[in-house]
Amino acid sequence: MGERGLSGKVIYLDNAATSFPKPKEVWDAVLNYACSIGANPGRSGHRLSVEAARLVFNCRRALAELLGVSACDRIIFTKNATEAANVVIRGLLEGVGGGNVVATCLEHNAVARPLKYWCRREDIELRVVSCSPSGEVNPKKVLEAVDESTIAVFVNHASNVFGTVTPFEDIAAFVSVPVVVDATQTLGSYPFSVGDFSNVIVVFTGHKGLLGPQGTGGFYIPEGIELDPLIRGGTGSNSESDEQPSFLPDRFESGTLNVHGIAGLLAGIRWIKSRGIENIRKHELELACLFVEAVSSVKGVDVYASGDWSRRIGVVSLNVRGRDPGVVSHILDSEYGIATRAGLHCAPWAHRALGTYPVGTVRFSFGPFNTESDVEEAVRAVKNIGEGANGC
Amino acid sequence: MKFYFIFRRTVDVMMADELLSKNNVSYKIVPVPKEISSECGLCVLTEEPWEKVLFLLKEVKPIAVYNGGKGLVWKGDIS
Numbered sequence A: 001m002g003e004r005g006l007s008g009k010v011i012y013l014d015n016a017a018t019s020f021p022k023p024k025e026v027w028d029a030v031l032n033y034a035c036s037i038g039a040n041p042g043r044s045g046h047r048l049s050v051e052a053a054r055l056v057f058n059c060r061r062a063l064a065e066l067l068g069v070s071a072c073d074r075i076i077f078t079k080n081a082t083e084a085a086n087v088v089i090r091g092l093l094e095g096v097g098g099g100n101v102v103a104t105c106l107e108h109n110a111v112a113r114p115l116k117y118w119c120r121r122e123d124i125e126l127r128v129v130s131c132s133p134s135g136e137v138n139p140k141k142v143l144e145a146v147d148e149s150t151i152a153v154f155v156n157h158a159s160n161v162f163g164t165v166t167p168f169e170d171i172a173a174f175v176s177v178p179v180v181v182d183a184t185q186t187l188g189s190y191p192f193s194v195g196d197f198s199n200v201i202v203v204f205t206g207h208k209g210l211l212g213p214q215g216t217g218g219f220y221i222p223e224g225i226e227l228d229p230l231i232r233g234g235t236g237s238n239s240e241s242d243e244q245p246s247f248l249p250d251r252f253e254s255g256t257l258n259v260h261g262i263a264g265l266l267a268g269i270r271w272i273k274s275r276g277i278e279n280i281r282k283h284e285l286e287l288a289c290l291f292v293e294a295v296s297s298v299k300g301v302d303v304y305a306s307g308d309w310s311r312r313i314g315v316v317s318l319n320v321r322g323r324d325p326g327v328v329s330h331i332l333d334s335e336y337g338i339a340t341r342a343g344l345h346c347a348p349w350a351h352r353a354l355g356t357y358p359v360g361t362v363r364f365s366f367g368p369f370n371t372e373s374d375v376e377e378a379v380r381a382v383k384n385i386g387e388g389a390n391g392c
Numbered sequence B: 001m002k003f004y005f006i007f008r009r010t011v012d013v014m015m016a017d018e019l020l021s022k023n024n025v026s027y028k029i030v031p032v033p034k035e036i037s038s039e040c041g042l043c044v045l046t047e048e049p050w051e052k053v054l055f056l057l058k059e060v061k062p063i064a065v066y067n068g069g070k071g072l073v074w075k076g077d078i079s
């Protein structure tokens, strides 16, 4: 396989970084597009180009359904959640000069860094709302930080560090400014709906819970919110004009899309639909629960997963006292064949809030293809490492 | 007779595609003929009565309908 020859079984518990494995249907769809369609969507007008445009449209439609919105033309494709967040944040903040934005302390750097940058540039106060010791953000505290000078609110729907869900609905219902929801960790594995909110913008990635290939993602922007695009160029529409189209989705989709990826993403969403999000969620949560129960009793292991399981996804962070998380993750990989992630997981604010900054945590994240036996092996490994470290 | 339905965006053409196939209309998605517009893009071509097709496509908001060689037969609001 890899250059250094990946041998032996790997138990993959890093689905929050990217889901693996993906359903076979995803790669079949990529290959089918690559081998049998292959054309540039909508640009040329021949049958293959029309077929490619159909594929992109069907994925837009599937995403709109998944988000619970009717306007599929307001789903914009980007290469990942990070690009989506950058378009949205710049679009909302550029040229504003003054005021404040409110964000939860659980924001990923995909949101936190562009926020910091644009707040500094535009002289905007950045109000970061803290969380409980188990990583829960109280929506009331977010609302308390909002005032008449607030430009927008940023909510990470589920923390990629602690797996805790922040109910954005309890925030969006009480403010009129845009609420930007980072649904990267929840789409595909936790119930989600924009519902009737006309102030909710959603950013997401395609390669995690949606089971699509890397290089896919996007955002949803409700009617009435106008943003400037990050880049301008060819859209296959209005070609006579040298002005960027004002209409969506073309306004934000200059250049050829990642149709290979979008083909796979569509197959991923269809796979999720046929399984049922509730079933996927139940499966991942059962595994996470089993894992937490077992490792919580290991001496010298701190598990950051107390709290309400109905508001969690299958992501668990822990630390072995006296051991660097990076070392623990390395031992898990090299001695037990278990793939996890160590460190700050691109969310430094969250670790500051929980006192795990700057070393971070070891993160175990479960996906639809993990089994109870994966959990048992992970528990055994954590026990061994924990007991070794604590001299029992 | 050939009728060309012109739309503002590719996504509208795709919505029309979805609607027409659901309603068993015989149609094709083709490039916009050069006589109609020099811009690259797709449109819907049908030989069925244009009024009937237009009715089905109401919510997609076509911007115009052309009758093959004879020019414009219907124009929508462009906003």
Ligand SMILES: Cc1ncc(COP(=O)(O)O)c(C=O)c1O
Pocket: A016, A017, A080, A081, A082, A083, A108, A110, A111, A156, A158, A159, A160, A182, A184, A185, A205, A206, A217, A346
């Ligand atoms: C909560 C959250 N937001 C944003 C991202 C960024 O996703 P991507 O790397 O696909 O842009 C991630 C994943 O790394 C994440 O967990």
